[in-house]
Amino acid sequence: MSSLRKTLRAVAVAVVSATLLAPAVPARAEPSxxxxxxxxxxxxxxxxxxxxxxxxxxxxxxxxxxxxxxxxxxxxxxxxxxxxxxxxxxxxxxxxxxxxxxxxxxxxxxxxxxxxxxxxxxxxxxxxxxxxxxxxxxxxxxxxxxxxxxxxxxxxxxxxxxxxxxxxxxxxxxxxxxxxxxxxxxxxxGSATEKPAPRPDAANDAPAISGRAGVAVRYAYGAIGKPYVWAADGPNGYDCSGLTSAAWRAAGKSLPHNTRMQWGAVAHIGRGELRPGDLVFYSGLGHVALYVGGGQVIDAPSAGRNVLKRGMNLMPIQGYGRVR
Structure with a gap:
């Protein structure tokens, strides 16, 4: 065997050995x-x-x-x-x-x-x-x-x-x-947003509440299934403070389209005083929802999601407010 052939075989063996002995590079794991x-x-x-x-x-x-x-x-x-x-x-x-x-x-x-x-x-x-x-x-x-x-x-x-x-x-x-x-x-x-699923008769599911609070609650029920749209206050989409301001606007009351400003505009009440139509504010005043009774709120959760009714303890609560 010629010296050139011996040299090439030695190099090939070295490369294979190095490949086999080198530590394996773990594949990047997909997030769970x-x-x-x-x-x-x-x-x-x-x-x-x-x-x-x-x-x-x-x-x-x-x-x-x-x-x-x-x-x-x-x-x-x-x-x-x-x-x-x-x-x-x-x-x-x-x-x-x-x-x-x-x-x-x-x-x-x-x-x-x-x-x-x-x-x-x-x-x-x-x-x-x-x-x-x-x-x-x-x-x-x-x-x-x-x-x-x-x-x-x-x-x-x-x-x-x-x-x-x-x-x-x-x-x-x-x-x-x-x-x-x-x-x-x-x-x-598999999708950026939930499929909007407004129910035409959702307002009929609202509890029987008299006065302006009842109007606000029925409005919020009617918004269930509509998409979260940032900076929007209806009728086709809402962000959190946009929904509460729209619900109370339907009841004849003006609320600013901002959670912190709404906190400054309402009368602050205790948890035991909550009644349908009141507002629930969450820690940091970054989110607000409309209380509809039975420990439930209706809110526009976040981008990609739809307005829904759920338990009010969805995150730490800052306080409660009544529209004056």
Whole structure:
């Protein structure tokens, strides 16, 4: 056997031996169903916090828009009043210049005439002085108000611009996080979202409750099976605070579309006082549900899921609230 052939055989044997003796590289294990579920729950909780922050920002923008509208409504008439008072002051100055009517107390005393004439002059002087002071004061006051309102408008518009940028950034983050969550759900369940299954007669399942609370509860029953849609408040989809605000809006009560703001708007009650229509808030104020009696709530759980009725102890509870 030639030396070249011997060398090649030795190399081949060495490679095979090395392959056989090398430690095996374990194949990457697929996450277990339990691990996927844990990741989905964690991602859902984090995403809901971001969604509620987005909802809060949107509520603040609505408040600022209303403030801008009010300010703009006030500024128009104020500008007109300021212009009128400016014209009055200008007219006073022109009249005084043309007629020499800048009457002083010394003039009134030195001019000839009897006591009656003197008193008339002093009275006229006093009246003219008051009129001038009133006109000048009105002009000054209107001008000050106008400057104040315009300054407030500029501040509010500036705040709006900042909020608009924050809103755009938050939306991008939500869409990115949502894509990750949907991918986890596809791995775990084969589908990113549950199939919407609204029941047309679901509202008929609601317990007989009188008053506005009954209207809110029936609305929530009617939403069962509709999909979670972030930042939505119906009628085709909801997030958690969107569902509670929509239910109470149907009952004639306005609630902000944000869990933390709703917590600030309701009367806080104890667990033993709970009755259908009350709100159940969860730890961290990242989630809210509508209590429907019997220890049950209806809520919009998280992205990929549908509105459902379930036991209220679904996560640690922060507190309970009654819509006033």
């Amino acid at each position: 169903p339990a691990e996927l579920t844990r990741r989905i729950e964690k991602s859902s909780t984090e995403l809901e916090k971001v969604v509620e922050a987005y909802n809060k920002l949107r509520e603040e923008i609505k408040t600022n828009q209303a403030a801008v509208a009010r300010l703009q409504t006030r500024i128009g008439p104020l500008e007109q009043e300021t212009e009128r008072s400016r014209a009055d002051v200008g007219e006073l100055a022109v009249t005084a210049y043309k007629t020499g009517s800048n009457l002083t107390a010394a003039d009134a005393l030195l001019r000839p005439g009897g006591a009656d004439t003197l008193l008339e002059r002093i009275g006229m002087l006093d009246q003219l002085t008051r009129q001038r002071q009133e006109k000048i004061s009105t002009f000054t006051g209107n001008q000050r108000k106008l400057i104040g309102q315009k300054t407030q408008l500029e501040v509010t518009l500036g705040r709006q611009a900042v909020q608009a940028r924050e809103m755009t950034a938050a939306k991008k983050r939500i869409e990115r996080d949502l894509a990750g969550l949907y991918e986890l759900r596809r791995q775990a369940y």
